Amino acid sequence: MQTVHGSIKSDLLFYASIVAGGAIGAVCREYLSHSFPSDFPWAILLINVLGSFLIVFALELGEYLHTHYIGFHAVGYCGGFTTFSTFSLQTLEMTQSGAYAAAALYVVLSIALCVLAVMLALFLTHRLKRPPEPMGMQEEQP
Amino acid sequence: MTGEQILWVALGGGLGTLLRALITLRFQSLFPWSTLFVNVAGSLLIGLLVAWAKFGPGLAHWQHNLDIGGFCGSFTTFSSFSYQTAVLWREGHKAWSVGYVVISLVLGLLAVTLGFEAGAWLLK
Numbered sequence: 001m002q003t004v005h006g007s008i009k010s011d012l013l014f015y016a017s018i019v020a021g022g023a024i025g026a027v028c029r030e031y032l033s034h035s036f037p038s039d040f041p042w043a044i045l046l047i048n049v050l051g052s053f054l055i056v057f058a059l060e061l062g063e064y065l066h067t068h069y070i071g072f073h074a075v076g077y078c079g080g081f082t083t084f085s086t087f088s089l090q091t092l093e094m095t096q097s098g099a100y101a102a103a104a105l106y107v108v109l110s111i112a113l114c115v116l117a118v119m120l121a122l123f124l125t126h127r128l129k130r131p132p133e134p135m136g137m138q139e140e141q142p
Numbered sequence: 143m144t145g146e147q148i149l150w151v152a153l154g155g156g157l158g159t160l161l162r163a164l165i166t167l168r169f170q171s172l173f174p175w176s177t178l179f180v181n182v183a184g185s186l187l188i189g190l191l192v193a194w195a196k197f198g199p200g201l202a203h204w205q206h207n208l209d210i211g212g213f214c215g216s217f218t219t220f221s222s223f224s225y226q227t228a229v230l231w232r233e234g235h236k237a238w239s240v241g242y243v244v245i246s247l248v249l250g251l252l253a254v255t256l257g258f259e260a261g262a263w264l265l266k
Contacts, residue, residue, distance in 0.1 A: 015160060022159020022216045023152035030151045030211045031143050052224040059225060074221075075166070080159045084218035084246075085184040086210075088254040089192060111243055114224035122228060 005067060017068045021076020025051075029081050040102055041090045044083065045110055051082035052114040056121035061128065150204045154212015158184075162217050173238055174226040177219065178246055184218035185250045189257025197265040 005011050033043040055078035058070045065073075087110060094103035143151075162180050169176040191209050195201040201209065223246060230239035 015163065018163045019156040019160050022162075023156035026151050026155020026158070026212050026216045027143075027148050029215060030147070030207070034143065048220040048224075051221040055221040055225050071163070075163050076159055078221040079162060079219040080155050080216035082220035083215040084181040084220050084223060084250060085188040085214040085254070086218075087220060088185040088250045089188050091251060092189070092254045092258060107247060110220070111224075111247075114220060115227055118224045118228040122232070 017072035021072040022080030025080030053117040060125040150207035154208040155216040158213040158217035186253040189254040193261025
């Protein structure tokens with residue numbers, strides 16, 4: 001049997017990390033989305049923006065992290081926390097109730113804010129990886 | 143949320159995440175076809191489930207937590223979708239990046255509508 005991480009035990013641990021992250025992410029999402037009931041789906045919008053921000057840190061700083069942690073954080077937690085199906089369903093429900101402007105706003109805000117959140121996180125992770133050179137300090141010549 | 147609700151959501155969320163991971167890690171490509179597939183398939187399924195809850199035999203609270211909040215919610219993902227969109231753009235595949243957003247939105251919304259309407263037509 002072909003394995004992803006060299007041994008079956010390591011593969012099992014990898015997928016167990018992903019499942020654990022997904023289960024925790026789903027519970028956090030449901031908890032948050034039921035805590036703030038409103039006509040406009042602010043809770044899911046916030047969840048998707050937050051998850052889009054957080055996923056970048058695991059994927060861009062991968063060389064410093066254990067593969068199993070990346071699976072837990074990115075594929076598991078952020079993947080399970082954010083959702084596309086609820087987003088589609090809420091958009092459909094808004095159009096069914098005639099709230100076309102709100103539906104359009106929801107779609108546009110979701111895409112714009114999530115991509116912005118990723119870009120902000122990409123900027124931050126790149127700063128973390130490559131600290132700026134101190135002013136006035138030159139590299140020593142051999 | 144009660145302890146029982148947490149249990150059902152966690153179970154559905156774990157299963158949905160595992161299935162998504164198996165699909166997206168198995169099929170990796172420059173254009174994220176596998177994420178597009180899970181998002182469209184999950185949208186179709188959630189439409190069917192809501193129609194089933196509304197016009198069919200209905201869904202008990204625990205089934206709602208397991209299938210909709212847990213499974214469909216976690217099988218689909220928005221974070222990978224936004225990350226992939228930004229990365230396609232950063233790598234210079236700007237047309238693919240815009241295309242990915244448009245195709246995901248069009249197919250996702252079509253799928254949830256189709257799932258709901260087909261379910262309503264069959265069950266009403």
